[in-house]
Amino acid sequence: xxxxxxxxxxxxxxxxxxxxxxxxxxxxxxxxxxxxxxxxxxxxxxxxxxxxxxxxxxxxxxxxxxxxxxxxxxxxxxxxxxxxxxxxxxxxxxxxxxxxxxxxxxxxxxxxxxxxxxxxxxxxxxxxxxxxxxxxxxxxxxxxxxxxxxxxxxxxxxxxxxxxxxxxxxxxxxxxxxxxxxxxxxxxxxxxxxxxxxxxxxxxxxxxxxxxxxxxxxxxxxxxxxxxxxxxxxxxxxxxxxxxxxxxxxxxxxxxxxxxxxxxxxxxxxxxxxxxxxxxx
Amino acid sequence: xxxxxxxxxxxxxxxxxxxxxxxxxxxxxxxxxxxxxxxxxxxxxxxxxxxxxxxxxxxxxxxxxxxxxxxxxxxxxxxxxxxxxxxxxxxxxxxxxxxxxxxxxxxxxxxxxxxxxxxxxxxxxxxxxxxxxxxxxxxxxxxxxxxxxxxxxxxxxxxxxxxxxxxxxxxxxxxxxxxxxxxxxxxxxxxxxxxxxxxxxxxxxxxxxxxxxxxxxxxxxxxxxxxxxxxxxxxxxxxxxxxxxxxxxx
Numbered sequence: 001x002x003x004x005x006x007x008x009x010x011x012x013x014x015x016x017x018x019x020x021x022x023x024x025x026x027x028x029x030x031x032x033x034x035x036x037x038x039x040x041x042x043x044x045x046x047x048x049x050x051x052x053x054x055x056x057x058x059x060x061x062x063x064x065x066x067x068x069x070x071x072x073x074x075x076x077x078x079x080x081x082x083x084x085x086x087x088x089x090x091x092x093x094x095x096x097x098x099x100x101x102x103x104x105x106x107x108x109x110x111x112x113x114x115x116x117x118x119x120x121x122x123x124x125x126x127x128x129x130x131x132x133x134x135x136x137x138x139x140x141x142x143x144x145x146x147x148x149x150x151x152x153x154x155x156x157x158x159x160x161x162x163x164x165x166x167x168x169x170x171x172x173x174x175x176x177x178x179x180x181x182x183x184x185x186x187x188x189x190x191x192x193x194x195x196x197x198x199x200x201x202x203x204x205x206x207x208x209x210x211x212x213x214x215x216x217x218x219x220x221x222x223x224x225x226x227x228x229x230x231x232x233x234x235x236x237x238x239x240x241x242x243x244x245x246x247x248x249x250x251x252x253x254x255x256x257x258x259x260x261x262x263x264x265x266x267x268x269x270x271x272x273x274x275x276x277x278x279x280x281x
Numbered sequence: 282x283x284x285x286x287x288x289x290x291x292x293x294x295x296x297x298x299x300x301x302x303x304x305x306x307x308x309x310x311x312x313x314x315x316x317x318x319x320x321x322x323x324x325x326x327x328x329x330x331x332x333x334x335x336x337x338x339x340x341x342x343x344x345x346x347x348x349x350x351x352x353x354x355x356x357x358x359x360x361x362x363x364x365x366x367x368x369x370x371x372x373x374x375x376x377x378x379x380x381x382x383x384x385x386x387x388x389x390x391x392x393x394x395x396x397x398x399x400x401x402x403x404x405x406x407x408x409x410x411x412x413x414x415x416x417x418x419x420x421x422x423x424x425x426x427x428x429x430x431x432x433x434x435x436x437x438x439x440x441x442x443x444x445x446x447x448x449x450x451x452x453x454x455x456x457x458x459x460x461x462x463x464x465x466x467x468x469x470x471x472x473x474x475x476x477x478x479x480x481x482x483x484x485x486x487x488x489x490x491x492x493x494x495x496x497x498x499x500x501x502x503x504x505x506x507x508x509x510x511x512x513x514x515x516x517x518x519x520x521x522x523x524x525x526x527x528x529x530x531x
Contacts, residue, residue: 151306221316
């Protein structure tokens with residue numbers, strides 16, 4: 001079913017992490033929106049939902065999920081979608097996003113964002129699943145580009161071609177993770193600017209910025225436990241003039257620093273979003 | 282290779298003991314398989330450490346990790362949410378430490394408190410309307426987060442000491458007689474309490490839809506006399522009301 005177009009939201013936000021709840025509850029954190037990990041608020045009740053509803057009174061909220069598994073050959077889980085819809089209906093988010101990945105099949109759930117082979121069959125599977133999720137949720141999805149550490153022997157297209165075709169087939173939008181582009185480009189040896197050139201940028205509604213770590217064998221690992229590094233800032237500064245009005249967010253999930261540190265990063269994100277600005281300024 | 286076959290093979294790879302090459306993965310990218318193999322176990326281990334914080338403190342790092350590894354090997358995750366992954370960890374610990382029942386009891390308490398934290402909300406009891414209640418016929422709606430299990434050790438004391446960060450929690454000790462540990466959420470705060478079996482029987486009657494009169498009749502049979510039973514029922518009811526074990530009357 002065709003989805004309604006998703007209005008743009010221009011702003012700079014942070015992830016809602018427990019360490020900084022007080023600032024979001026009081027509304028004193030100078031952020032334009034907050035992003036939640038959807039699954040953390042999909043329990044039946046209790047303090048998480050109670051706090052989220054109070055935060056929602058102060059900020060627009062973007063819902064970001066990790067468990068939809070849109071690339072699973074087994075299809076989507078009805079119980080998951082029902083809970084996600086209940087949360088979305090309750091919170092009225094800016095949008096609901098998840099990842100271009102799969103998490104398991106045959107009743108097994110790895111709880112990891114596993115890479116898809118970029119084949120015709122995987123494309124048809126992901127498109128079918130996204131269309132179903134959008135229909136059930138009654139809203140368009142944002143799909144995030146993943147970071148990856150392998151690619152498959154049968155890959156028939158590049159990741160950006162896969163994403164472009166998904167947006168065309170399903171009407172979904174994109175959450176562009178600049179760090180993930182950088183990490184995957186480094187791990188697989190492609191040009192991140194070719195990635196940006198191949199993405200339908202008019203479908204991007206949100207940008208993620210994050211840090212990564214150096215793993216074994218020269219691979220970069222998307223750990224979200226470091227500040228945004230200079231090469232990611234540089235790629236972001238190149239991408240922003242192409243994107244128009246989008247929501248930008250600092251994604252920090254581990255070794256959470258004081259809020260002021262994240263706000264400094266957010267201030268840099270605001271500055272670099274303006275044409276002509278650079279890290280050196 | 283179909284997508285399902287590829288994904289099924291990848292799941293088997295994640296569950297295997299070692300990261301071995303996969304033919305479906307491009308030759309130049311095989312080195313990245315280890316990242317996924319490691320991350321899978323690390324994620325599940327972190328989930329167990331998060332929920333079973335006091336059990337971890339009681340066992341120490343080495344024994345907890347050993348138990349976590351065993352649980353991960355025996356129980357592949359299946360739920361959509363990682364929050365469900367600790368289900369049954371108390372049974373894994375019971376099998377590993379059959380002579381130390383406090384370990385499984387601690388794990389059950391850790392797990393059940395977390396479940397109550399996220400459990401369903403309850404209405405607030407209408408205290409003003411209590412005076413009008415026909416208690417003999419009234420049916421008691423019990424807090425939907427209430428859970429219970431029999432215990433044989435001083436697990437409640439141990440858990441509290443660990444939660445308070447005490448360096449020397451009390452040693453495990455057998456209770457004089459088996460008791461019942463209950464967990465529920467009062468408002469937004471999970472709570473636990475040790476009760477006697479007769480109170481568990483009373484809660485069971487209430488949860489099966491029996492009237493308060495039927496609960497009083499059950500207590501009369503197990504008490505020294507009708508006055509003692511009435512006093513016991515009154516005290517029980519008062520506590521259930523003040524601690525939000527009772528959330529509504531029908």
